[in-house]
Amino acid sequence: MSFAAEQRERCDHLFQAFYDHPYLRSLADGGASRESVLHYVAQDHAYLTAFMRGYGQGIALSPDREWVAWFRDQITFLLEDETHPHHVLCAAFDVDYASVTAARMAPTAQAYINHMMLAGRDSLGVLMAALAPCPWTYIWAAQRQQAEAPVAADNPFRGWWEFYADAGEILQDFTDRLDRLAEEAGPAERARMAQAFEDSCHLEIRFWQMAWTQETWEDSLSLGRAVALT
DSSP: OHHHHHHHHHHHHHHHHHHHOOOHHHHHHHHOOOHHHHHHHHHHHHHHHHHHHHHHHHHHSSSSHHHHHHHHHHHHHHHHHHTTHHHHHHTTTOOGGOOOOOOOOHHHHHHHHHHHHTTSSHHHHHHHHHHHHHHHHHHHHHHHHHHHHHOOOOOOTHHHHHHTTOHHHHHHHHHHHHHHHHHHSSSHHHHHHHHHHHHHHHHHHHHHHHHHHHHOOHHHHHHHHHHHHH
């Protein structure tokens, strides 16, 4: 079994939790609230901007020009194509995408970025393992949804699902590269790669929860008060 397949199997329970999260289910049934969707878009925009910097770290770690070109293409995709699902979500509420901004990253988004930046200070293999769950969970979930229960034609978020369901080619290229790096890695590096992959899967689920609860840093105050009352 390849490294990517092994990690996918090992983290299957996390993929299932990602798919079953009520925020994603609300996108599937069309019932997602304006507040949760716009919070998600603002945070995901900031997150993907930082994700591109993760690709920049990949360029710095690249062993040759072919890898550099690949990372360049991924950055171009994020800049030119992956804004489309954000536009779909904003259009559902007649909101101009350009007006949806986050004054500050929410705790979960910031933690996810910190995790990826730390991976980028390790090796190319560890960085790629940390980056992989982001496209993998989205594409897998969208393809599963469209295969098992395609979203309704009148679902305002339908274009979001279709975008990721059609991005399978990107995922295959990503996992092929991850497997090659794992083959070249020693046992210690492979273990770090596996942990980075698993941690990113957890953070993908937490990203949904962040949107579902419209998480902010001020939530810590209510948590502190709740603890004080127990």
